[in-house]
Amino acid sequence: MSNNLDGVRQRKIATLTSALMSYATLGAYGEQLIAEEYRCRGYLIVEKNRRYKEGEIDLIVMSPDKQVVFIEVKTRTTPDFGSAEAVTPAKLRRLRKVARNWLADKHKEGNRFVGVRFDVATVIIHGESNEPEIEIFQGIDHGAR
Numbered sequence: 001m002s003n004n005l006d007g008v009r010q011r012k013i014a015t016l017t018s019a020l021m022s023y024a025t026l027g028a029y030g031e032q033l034i035a036e037e038y039r040c041r042g043y044l045i046v047e048k049n050r051r052y053k054e055g056e057i058d059l060i061v062m063s064p065d066k067q068v069v070f071i072e073v074k075t076r077t078t079p080d081f082g083s084a085e086a087v088t089p090a091k092l093r094r095l096r097k098v099a100r101n102w103l104a105d106k107h108k109e110g111n112r113f114v115g116v117r118f119d120v121a122t123v124i125i126h127g128e129s130n131e132p133e134i135e136i137f138q139g140i141d142h143g144a145r
Contacts, residue, residue, distance in 0.1 A: 066114040
């Protein structure tokens with residue numbers, strides 16, 4: 001009986017691990033799609049998944065006019081739970097702290113930028129077709145609502 005329980009536990013752990021990997025893979029896929037979308041719009045991809053103790057920024061790009069854009073990417077399989085709405089004012093404050101750190105690092109390296117912008121990009125992967133729906137909210141100030 002102990003062997004059977006161990007087998008059940010192993011299957012549950014494998015299922016949970018698979019679900020978590022799928023979630024991480026989904027997020028990475030969404031970030032990849034958004035990076036390509038910005039690239040097609042003429043932006044230069046500067047950095048992905050930049051971490052500081054205050055948090056992480058999914059994507060940092062440079063606009064054609066030398067504006068730095070910090071992008072929070074939200075990827076979902078259904079629109080039911082919201083995507084852009086997940087970027088609350090509190091989340092935006094954390095993103096700004098990370099952005100300040102990144103800008104300070106770049107300033108030390110002698111880099112100068114024309115301006116700074118925060119965007120939220122949402123990706124919804126629809127059902128069995130896996131067709132992505134992309135929406136970009138530019139210049140969010142108080143969260144994307």
